Amino acid sequence: MKIKDILAKNEPTLSFEVFPPKTEDKYESVEKAASEIAKLNPAFMSVTYGAGGGTSQYTVDIAAALKAKGVTPLAHLTCVSSTREKVHSVLDQLKAQGIENVLALRGDIPKDGKIENDYRYASELIAEIKASGDFCIGAACYPEGHVESVNKTADIQHLKEKVEAGCDFVTTQMFFDNNIFYNFLYRIREKGILVPVLPGIMPITNKKQLRRSMELSGTAVPQRFLAIIDRFGDDPEAMKQAGIAYATDQIIDLIANGINHIHVYSMNKPDVATAIMNNLSAILKVED
Numbered sequence: 001m002k003i004k005d006i007l008a009k010n011e012p013t014l015s016f017e018v019f020p021p022k023t024e025d026k027y028e029s030v031e032k033a034a035s036e037i038a039k040l041n042p043a044f045m046s047v048t049y050g051a052g053g054g055t056s057q058y059t060v061d062i063a064a065a066l067k068a069k070g071v072t073p074l075a076h077l078t079c080v081s082s083t084r085e086k087v088h089s090v091l092d093q094l095k096a097q098g099i100e101n102v103l104a105l106r107g108d109i110p111k112d113g114k115i116e117n118d119y120r121y122a123s124e125l126i127a128e129i130k131a132s133g134d135f136c137i138g139a140a141c142y143p144e145g146h147v148e149s150v151n152k153t154a155d156i157q158h159l160k161e162k163v164e165a166g167c168d169f170v171t172t173q174m175f176f177d178n179n180i181f182y183n184f185l186y187r188i189r190e191k192g193i194l195v196p197v198l199p200g201i202m203p204i205t206n207k208k209q210l211r212r213s214m215e216l217s218g219t220a221v222p223q224r225f226l227a228i229i230d231r232f233g234d235d236p237e238a239m240k241q242a243g244i245a246y247a248t249d250q251i252i253d254l255i256a257n258g259i260n261h262i263h264v265y266s267m268n269k270p271d272v273a274t275a276i277m278n279n280l281s282a283i284l285k286v287e288d
C-alpha cells in the first residue's frame with residue numbers, strides 16, 4: 001500500500017522506524033526486533049539506509065521481511081555517496097520486492113568529504129525516482145533548519161523544491177518542543193508546501209542517546225526535558241520510563257492539535273514501541 005493513501009484516511013496512527021544491521025551476523029537480531037515491532041500493527045514501518053550505501057541490501061531485505069508480515073514498508077535511500085547505477089540497482093530491487101514507498105534523502109556528507117558526483121541534493125534523487133516507476137516518495141524536513149542551511153527561509157525554499165520534484169509527504173527530524181513543529185508547519189504552509197508532514201518523535205531512553213542525537217541533528221532540548229535528564233539520567237530504568245512518558249506526552253499533544261499521523265524513531269527497540277502503543281491504546285483505538 002502507498003503511504004499517501006494511508007495518510008489520506010486521516011485517522012490517528014503511529015509508524016515506527018528501524019535501522020538495518022551493519023554486519024551480516026547482526027541481521028537475525030535486527031529482523032527479530034523489526035518483527036516484534038511489526039506485531040503492533042503500525043500504519044507503516046520505515047527502514048533506514050546505512051551511510052554510504054554499503055549495507056543497502058539489508059535495507060531492502062528488512063523492508064521485504066516486513067512486507068511479508070503484512071506491514072507496509074518505507075525503504076530509505078540516500079544518494080550523495082552513490083552512483084546513479086547504484087541508486088537504480090536499489091530501485092530495481094525494491095520494485096522486484098513490490099516495495100512501493102521510498103524516503104529519498106541526500107545523506108550526510110562523509111567526514112572525509114568523499115562523495116560521488118551523480119547527485120548533490122535530495123531533490124535530484126526525488127525527480128529521478130519519480131521518473132523511474134510508480135513509487136510513493138517521502139523526503140526529510142527540519143523544523144529547526146538543517147544543520148548546513150544558511151537560514152530557515154533557504155531551507156524551506158529547498159524543501160519546496162523537493163515537493164515540486166515529486167515528493168508525496170515529508171517526515172521531520174526529531175524535536176522535543178512541539179511549538180517548534182507548529183511554527184514550522186505554519187511557515188511551510190504559508191510558502192505553499194501542502195503535502196502531509198509527519199512529525200518524527202524520538203523517545204530518549206538513556207542519557208548517552210540524547211547526547212548522540214543532539215550532536216547529529218542540532219536539536220534544541222527544552223528545560224523541561226533537561227530537568228528529566230538531570231534527575232533520572234543516571235538511573236536507567238527511571239530514565240527509560242521518563243523518556244517514554246515524555247514522547248507519549250508529545251504525541252498526545254500533536255494528536256490533540258489535529259496532527260493525526262506520528263512517526264516514532266523506535267530504534268530497533270520493541271519494548272519502547274510497545275510501551276508507547278500501550279500508552280495510547282484508547283487514543284489510537286487499538287483492538288486487543
Ligand code: FAD
Binds near residue numbers: 108150
Ligand atoms: P537535502 O534536502 O538535499 O538538503 C541538504 C542541505 O542542502 C540542506 O541544508 C538544504 O537546505 C540544502 N539544499 C538543498 N537543495 C539545495 C540547493 N538546490 N542549493 C543549495 N542548497 C540546497 N541519513 C542516512 O544516511 N540514512 C537514512 O536512512 C536517513 N534517514 C533520515 C530520515 C529523516 C526523516 C531525516 C530527517 C533524516 C534522515 N537522514 C538519513 C539524515 C539525512 O541524510 C541528513 O540530514 C542529510 O544531511 C540531509 O539529507 P536531505 O535529504 O534532507 O538533504
